[in-house]
Amino acid sequence: MNWLETVRTGLQAVRAHRLRSSLTVLGILIGIATVVLSVGLGEGTKSSVSSQISALGSNLLIVSPGSTTSASGVRGGFGSAATLTVSDANALTSKVAAPDVENVAPVQSASLEIDNGSTNWTTSVVGTTPQWLTVRARTVESGRFLTAADYAKATTSIVLGPSTASELFGAFDPVGQTVTIDDIQFSVVGVLRSAGSDSSSNLDDTAIIPLSTEVQRLSASSSRSSLSSIYLAATANSTISAAYQEVDAILLARHDVAATAADFTITAQDSLLSTATSVSKTLTILLGGIAALSLLVGGIGVMNIMLVSVTERTREIGLRKALGATPIVIRRQFLVEASVLGLIGGVAGAALGIGGAIVIPHFITNDIVVSPTAVVGAIAVAVAIGVVFGVYPAGRAARLAPIDALRSE
Amino acid sequence: MPEPIIALREVHKVYRSGSLEVEALRGVSLDIGAGEYAAVMGPSGSGKSTLMHILGCLDVATSGTYELAGEDVSDMSEVDLAAVRNDRIGFVFQQFNLLASLTAWRNVELPLIYAGIGREVRKRRAIDALTRVGMADRLDHRPGELSGGQQQRVAVARALVTEPALILADEPTGNLDSHSTADVLALFDELRAAGRTIVLITHEAEVAGHAQRTIRVRDGLVVELEGAA
Numbered sequence: 001m002n003w004l005e006t007v008r009t010g011l012q013a014v015r016a017h018r019l020r021s022s023l024t025v026l027g028i029l030i031g032i033a034t035v036v037l038s039v040g041l042g043e044g045t046k047s048s049v050s051s052q053i054s055a056l057g058s059n060l061l062i063v064s065p066g067s068t069t070s071a072s073g074v075r076g077g078f079g080s081a082a083t084l085t086v087s088d089a090n091a092l093t094s095k096v097a098a099p100d101v102e103n104v105a106p107v108q109s110a111s112l113e114i115d116n117g118s119t120n121w122t123t124s125v126v127g128t129t130p131q132w133l134t135v136r137a138r139t140v141e142s143g144r145f146l147t148a149a150d151y152a153k154a155t156t157s158i159v160l161g162p163s164t165a166s167e168l169f170g171a172f173d174p175v176g177q178t179v180t181i182d183d184i185q186f187s188v189v190g191v192l193r194s195a196g197s198d199s200s201s202n203l204d205d206t207a208i209i210p211l212s213t214e215v216q217r218l219s220a221s222s223s224r225s226s227l228s229s230i231y232l233a234a235t236a237n238s239t240i241s242a243a244y245q246e247v248d249a250i251l252l253a254r255h256d257v258a259a260t261a262a263d264f265t266i267t268a269q270d271s272l273l274s275t276a277t278s279v280s281k282t283l284t285i286l287l288g289g290i291a292a293l294s295l296l297v298g299g300i301g302v303m304n305i306m307l308v309s310v311t312e313r314t315r316e317i318g319l320r321k322a323l324g325a326t327p328i329v330i331r332r333q334f335l336v337e338a339s340v341l342g343l344i345g346g347v348a349g350a351a352l353g354i355g356g357a358i359v360i361p362h363f364i365t366n367d368i369v370v371s372p373t374a375v376v377g378a379i380a381v382a383v384a385i386g387v388v389f390g391v392y393p394a395g396r397a398a399r400l401a402p403i404d405a406l407r408s409e
Numbered sequence: 410m411p412e413p414i415i416a417l418r419e420v421h422k423v424y425r426s427g428s429l430e431v432e433a434l435r436g437v438s439l440d441i442g443a444g445e446y447a448a449v450m451g452p453s454g455s456g457k458s459t460l461m462h463i464l465g466c467l468d469v470a471t472s473g474t475y476e477l478a479g480e481d482v483s484d485m486s487e488v489d490l491a492a493v494r495n496d497r498i499g500f501v502f503q504q505f506n507l508l509a510s511l512t513a514w515r516n517v518e519l520p521l522i523y524a525g526i527g528r529e530v531r532k533r534r535a536i537d538a539l540t541r542v543g544m545a546d547r548l549d550h551r552p553g554e555l556s557g558g559q560q561q562r563v564a565v566a567r568a569l570v571t572e573p574a575l576i577l578a579d580e581p582t583g584n585l586d587s588h589s590t591a592d593v594l595a596l597f598d599e600l601r602a603a604g605r606t607i608v609l610i611t612h613e614a615e616v617a618g619h620a621q622r623t624i625r626v627r628d629g630l631v632v633e634l635e636g637a638a
Contacts, residue, residue, distance in 0.1 A: 005522050016510035319506045322467060323567075324495020324523035326488045402467045406502065 006329070010336030014344075017309070021341060024305045028345025028385065029352060031295035032378045036353025037360070038291045039374045042284025044367035049276040053269060057137040059102075059237055060269035061244060063230040063251070083263040084227040086215070088254055092232060097250050100243040103233040105132040108214050108226070114168060114207060115180040121167040125181065125207045127214025135231045143175035143190030146210055150189075154212035158186035162194045163204040184217055240268050298345065299385040306338050306393035310400075317397050318405025327398040334394035335387060342386025346379035353378070413476075414574055414606045415441040415464060420473035422459050422629075433459040435629035436473070441608060443574075446601040448617035449610045451626035458579075460626055461610045465498055465577045466490045478574040495523050499568025503580035505560045507552040507567075514539060514548045517567045524571065538566040542596060558589030565596055576600065578609045582616055594619050 014021045065083040089106035092098055105128050112125040126132070133145045141162060150157045158179060165174050165188075174188045186209065195203040209218075215225070234243035244266055251264055310317070317330055325333075354375065357368040422434040433456045441447050451457040462468040463475060466482055469490070474483045482493055494500075499520075507516045517535040526534075539545055542562040552560050561581060568576050578597070582590040597607055598619060609620060617623050625632050 002525065009522075012510065315504075315506065316508060319502075319508070320519070320523075321491065322465070322494060322500050322506075323520040324491050326491040326523075328488075329523065403462050406467070406506070 003332075006332045006336050007340075009333050010340050013309075013333070013337050014340050020305060020309075021344075024301055024341050025345040025348065027298035027301035028295070028342055028382050029298075029349040031291065031298040032346050032349025032382050033352040033356065034294050035288070035291040035378050035381070036350055036370060036374060037356050037368060038287030039284065040353070040357050040368040040370040041366060042280055042287055043369040043371060043374075044361075045283060046277060046280040047369055048367050049280060050273055053273045053276060054137075057135050057231065057233065057269065059234040059240055059243075060135065060137075061101075061232040061234060061240065061247060062267045062269075063232065063247060064265045064267070065226070065229070066263060066265075083255065084230060085225045086211070086227065087225075088251060089227065089230050091250055091254060092230065092247055094250075098243065098246040100235050100239040100246055101232050102235045103131045103135045105129055105135040105231040106211060106227045107132070107229050107231060108211060108219065109228045110214070110218065112181050112218065114164070116168040116174075116177070119168055121164060123161075123164050123167075123205050123207055125209060125214070125218070127209050127211040127218070129211055132208065132231065135233045138195060139193045140190045141193040142173065143188070145190055146208060151210045151212055154210055154216055156184060156186045156213060157189045157210065159190040159192060159208040160188060161192050161202075161204045161206040161208075163202060164207055165191045167205075182218055237270070240270055244268055295381065295385060299389040302338055302341055302386055303389035303393060305341075306334060306390050307396070309337070310334065310393050310397045313397075314400060314405045317400050318402045318407075321400070321402035322406060330400075331394045331398035334397045335390045338390025338394065339383050339386035342382045342384070343379070345386075346382025349382065350375045350378055412443055412479075413440040414443050414445075414478055415439065415608070416474075416476040417463075418474045420463060420470045420475060422456075422463065422468070423471045433629055434463070434470070437626075437629075437631050439624065439631055441606065443606055444601075444604050445622060446597070446605075446607045446620045447609070447622045447624055448620035449608060449624045449626060450612060450614070450617050452612065455626045456629040457610055457626045459629075461577065461579055461608075464575075464608060465500060466494050491523075495520055496571060497574045499571060499573040499576045501561070501564050501568050501576065501578035501581045503583040505552070505557075505564045505584070507560055507563055509552050512549045512551055513544060513555070513563045513566075516552070516563055517570050520567065520571045534570055535566070538570040539563065541569065542566045556589065557585050558592045561585060561589070561593050562596065565593070565600075569600075574606060576605055576607045578607065580611055581609065582611070582613070590616070 063084060084106075086106055089104055092101055093104045108127045109124050111122060113120050113122045114125070128146075129151050130146050130148055132138075133140070140159070143159070145159055146157055149155070160168070160174060168174065168179060169177065175190060177188050178185050179188060180186070192204070192206075192208070232243065232247060234240045247266055248259075248262075252259060252262060255263055257263060320330060354370055357370045361368055417437055417439040420434055420437045421432065424431045424433055437460065449457055449460060459468070463470055466477070466485075469485075470483060474481055476482070477493065478497055480493075482490065485493065508519075514532065514535040517538055518531040521531040521534060536545070536548060539548060542565050544559065544562050544566060547555060547559060547563075552563070555563065581597075582593055585593060594616065597609065601607060601621075607620075609616070611617050
């Protein structure tokens with residue numbers, strides 16, 4: 001008896017017991033759908049987190065002021081101290097002291113109201129240098145970015161984020177228009193291209209002006225020289241940690257403090273990334289574990305049904321043996337039945353999972369990324385479960401003696 | 410006597426259940442020739458079922474030899490015995506043993522599937538066999554849609570489809586009313602007339618009367634032979 005006939009016989013048996021077969025399939029189906037969805041959810045979280053982090057800029061280091069315990073044991077809030085200065089930022093551009101730092105963008109940001117006639121919008125106004133565009137891996141949608149001349153002459157040029165531009169100007173192109181901040185007129189020279197938003201801040205709702213302008217004309221005199229942060233780009237991904245060491249050494253020396261009392265914090269983008277990745281990996285493992293348990297339950301369901309099936313069909317098995325079926329043929333027939341149940345459950349479960357991946361993101365904030373590998377893998381696992389949990393019942397069927405089998409009522 | 414299809418020599422069968430030993434057959438020797446129609450009779454517990462199982466290669470003797478159509482099957486493996494059953498023996502059971510989910514012709518083709526015969530040939534031979542037992546108009550009926558007598562006819566067709574050397578019928582009329590019994594026995598008479606070798610196990614003398622020879626089994630021994638022995 002060849003495989004084709006065996007498969008056909010197996011399918012006949014599955015069809016002959018529709019209700020029982022579909023309940024068994026349901027167990028596998030739920031397990032596989034759970035696997036597809038949970039792996040997809042893990043992948044979706046991972047990719048959205050890493051895209052948010054890489055949107056910050058590539059090979060990025062962020063120096064923030066404060067946030068260490070002072071000698072008296074009082075811990076300052078993160079970023080609360082006014083310890084970073086423009087001259088700190090200038091020192092970091094030294095190719096001698098910091099050869100692995102490619103670009104430096106000092107930033108002083110403040111939440112300010114921007115007016116366009118009667119329309120006003122409060123946003124984060126960022127004073128920085130022309131390097132900001134490169135360091136933050138942004139591009140300009142229309143017009144131009146700030147130039148070295150803007151910085152040197154402290155001009156009143158302003159570049160708007162796309163959200164800010166549409167809040168102030170609607171669909172109208174703002175390039176060449178003027179806006180007012182604190183009664184100072186700024187001329188809009190460009191609009192940034194959208195970079196999307198992360199969970200904490202909207203990267204598109206911002207306005208960029210020369211740092212020199214911000215320092216001289218917008219800041220309160222007490223905080224003139226202090227920076228909100230310094231963004232740095234390392235020369236390459238592999239030099240991020242070298243750049244980190246150099247920046248750390250330069251700033252410690254300039255501030256004349258010990259490493260344990262550092263009044264600044266350096267965050268590397270790749271360390272954010274690896275933390276986020278390990279968090280989402282834990283999430284995936286947790287969800288995957290639950291899914292694996294539900295698959296195990298589904299598999300036990302298959303075994304249970306196959307055992308019932310063998311007992312119930314003792315006469316049939318006896319008859320088939322009397323008519324010339326060898327134990328191997330009987331074993332194969334039941335294995336095929338079990339794997340057909342697994343296959344149907346796997347395919348239906350994968351379909352349900354893919355459907356869920358399309359529907360569910362409308363109700364939650366996370367993306368669900370279903371990879372073809374995961375789908376194929378899940379179906380393979382479902383068939384394997386059918387086979388593994390079918391082996392014992394199939395073996396029992398194969399061992400039945402034809403006379404005992406025929407005698408049973 | 411023509412060349413024997415069945416030749417049993419000093420066949421013993423002992424069943425062990427724990428420390429208990431039951432000798433169901435105690436040295437049976439028996440020859441049945443080609444084209445013979447023999448009835449095996451005996452009360453329950455006589456060993457007649459055991460004899461039938463051994464004749465049908467569903468079980469093997471503890472000692473002694475059994476030649477079926479000239480080949481010694483006493484020491485064959487389970488796999489070889491399956492091939493012998495498939496190829497040389499056609500079974501007819503008291504319970505019909507048709508698969509409820511399959512139509513008549515699908516039931517009849519089953520032995521041919523295990524023989525590895527192709528689809529087209531199987532279907533043609535199944536239809537031929539059903540035609541021979543007068544069931545040509547019920548090919549696509551399932552067993553549940555057929556009367557007891559019709560179901561047994563389908564079972565006979567299934568026994569015939571491989572053109573076996575021996576047709577072994579175990580109480581084939583045990584579950585039938587008198588009308589269907591007569592019907593099925595008439596069918597066996599026809600098969601006998603066509604030269605088939607038939608061994609029929611029964612406890613009804615009336616049924617055994619259709620056979621040309623009656624073999625009586627008592628206490629594990631063949632005690633009486635009548636007719637063409």
